[in-house]
Amino acid sequence: QSVLTQPPSVSGAPGQRVTISCTGSSSNIGAGYDVHWYQQLPGTAPKLLIYGNSNRPSGVPDRFSGSKSGTSASLAITGLQAEDEADYYCQSYDSSLSGLYVFGTGTKVTVL
Amino acid sequence: EVQLVQSGAEVKKPGESLKISCKGSGYSFTSYWIGWVRQMPGKGLEWMGIIYPGDSDTRYSPSFQGQVTISADKSISTAYLQWSSLKASDTAMYYCVRRVYYYGSGSYQYYFDYWGQGTLVTVSS
Numbered sequence: 001q002s003v004l005t006q007p008p009s010v011s012g013a014p015g016q017r018v019t020i021s022c023t024g025s026s027s028n029i030g031a032g033y034d035v036h037w038y039q040q041l042p043g044t045a046p047k048l049l050i051y052g053n054s055n056r057p058s059g060v061p062d063r064f065s066g067s068k069s070g071t072s073a074s075l076a077i078t079g080l081q082a083e084d085e086a087d088y089y090c091q092s093y094d095s096s097l098s099g100l101y102v103f104g105t106g107t108k109v110t111v112l
Numbered sequence: 113e114v115q116l117v118q119s120g121a122e123v124k125k126p127g128e129s130l131k132i133s134c135k136g137s138g139y140s141f142t143s144y145w146i147g148w149v150r151q152m153p154g155k156g157l158e159w160m161g162i163i164y165p166g167d168s169d170t171r172y173s174p175s176f177q178g179q180v181t182i183s184a185d186k187s188i189s190t191a192y193l194q195w196s197s198l199k200a201s202d203t204a205m206y207y208c209v210r211r212v213y214y215y216g217s218g219s220y221q222y223y224f225d226y227w228g229q230g231t232l233v234t235v236s237s
Binding site: 002031032033034036038045046047048051052057089091093097099100101102103104105106 | 159171229
């Protein structure tokens with residue numbers, strides 16, 4: 001059972017901005033652990049998209065951005081493109097008994 | 113170039129045993145933890161466990177403790193995930209991942225920078 005909660009789906013037209021929330025608790029995000037984001041294109045393995053709340057690995061377009069505040073984090077996609085249609089997962093570290101590395105429930109982004 | 117290459121898809125019957133593999137290349141295999149992540153059909157990602165190939169130190173998620181065994185053979189840069197008696201509910205895609213860390217905000221922070229291509233395990237009678 002995921003301890004990080006995300007909306008099941010978000011959608012937007014090409015060129016629009018969408019945001020995905022990731023809500024945790026005092027044993028993970030609220031405890032100061034950073035949030036990382038992964039993109040899973042249909043039929044493929046997940047890929048690192050954002051690390052350390054807001055850092056993009058080499059090759060990730062700057063239309064993807066991340067932020068963190070309190071017990072939550074957000075991923076924003078500006079200038080939405082058709083190839084951004086994918087599942088997105090947040091991930092953090094948890095100091096409770098639920099498990100060391102925790103993922104969010106996942107969000108499906110649909111480009112209208 | 114860092115790569116994690118997993119073994120091919122498997123079709124097994126309930127009760128059978130299975131061991132899948134993940135071979136690392138392009139980096140020092142013994143210097144990074146390797147984890148396993150499950151994705152059941154149409155579902156999200158679940159962390160299963162992790163191993164440090166340098167000394168085989170292993171940690172498991174409480175949800176998977178006792179259900180699977182993680183091991184590694186550093187001589188061939190390969191990590192393994194195995195089951196002694198498969199169940200239909202083990203049907204899923206399994207990914208190996210490389211864990212990296214840094215120090216920030218007063219704590220060590222961890223994420224997975226490289227993922228294998230996945231191994232589909234189907235358990236059906």
